[in-house]
């Protein structure tokens with residue numbers, strides 16, 4: 539099923555939380571809504587599910603208008619942050635719930651429940667109650683319950699947030715494996731950029747009830763179109779720059795008394811822009827580096843992080859950037875050192891200010 543959202547408006551009281559949002563999620567896609575608390579991710583997900591009514595616009599699943607349908611008629615499976623299991627039912631009864639509601643027969647239910655539990659790695663746990671399970675196991679039960687009804691669309695609202703870091707990575711893998719196996723169109727809500735980047739086919743970065751940028755994880759990370767996206771996904775140095783002459787996709791970005799060539803990712807002609815430099819794309823050396831543009835800099839602070847070292851560098855004119863070095867000798871510079879900051883013009887981008 540593809541999901542088509544067109545001109546959607548969602549209102550709480552008098553306030554439009556989502557206004558005129560349009561979005562297409564292709565069939566089989568693992569789609570993530572990523573954004574900070576309060577940007578409207580959950581509201582959009584719950585509107586797709588049918589728990590929150592649309593005040594305007596249309597939602598359709600592969601061409602079928604579902605805007606006015608209640609959740610149980612939308613063929614969706616849903617997984618919540620707090621698991622939402624029935625505490626007085628066993629694991630097997632929890633997973634069987636949707637099949638029972640559909641009036642399926644006992645042997646068929648037992649077979650499907652056993653198969654679903656096996657797929658999420660909970661073979662033999664059917665007789666336990668949720669209270670006798672760990673958080674990760676509970677979320678696996680919730681996943682089995684959502685998938686056992688063979689939904690056309692899987693909707694997940696921060697399903698990993700209550701789990702510790704190690705479990706989160708394990709369940710992340712379980713979810714993506716099951717999603718790929720069933721090729722089920724999935725909408726996943728998170729505020730965690732690592733989850734979004736590692737799991738998704740497509741990410742919609744949300745801000746104030748709108749999708750600010752839609753793209754693959756690689757596009758969102760390497761080619762953010764606004765400062766908001768650059769800042770929210772990964773760390774980024776952002777600098778207001780004046781723009782000099784543009785030439786074949788490149789533009790001269792001027793700041794303080796220095797300037798560099800950078801990729802021009804601005805939609806039109808502009809006098810100003812925002813230069814975005816990822817810390818890991820910057821190089822530091824004692825002298826000029828081949829093929830890179832060099833700026834004189836002084837090490838202000840150094841933070842040793844084991845696999846890498848993060849340096850805060852003064853560029854003069856009260857400008858600072860953070861550069862991260864990896865590989866042998868990454869901690870080889872000290873505060874006060876005069877260095878050369880190397881910038882690859884292809885990895886420096888100017889976007890709208």
Ligand SMILES: Nc1ncnc2c1ncn2[C@@H]1O[C@H](COP(=O)(O)OP(=O)(O)OP(=O)(O)O)[C@@H](O)[C@H]1O
Nearest residue numbers: 550551555573574575576577578579580581582729
């Ligand atoms: N039932 C409600 N009544 C009124 N306002 C609401 C209601 N639910 C959410 N809101 C408001 O709508 C906006 C979007 O909330 P939503 O829960 O969709 O954001 P979110 O991005 O999912 O945030 P979080 O990550 O914190 O869950 C917020 O400003 C929130 O305060």
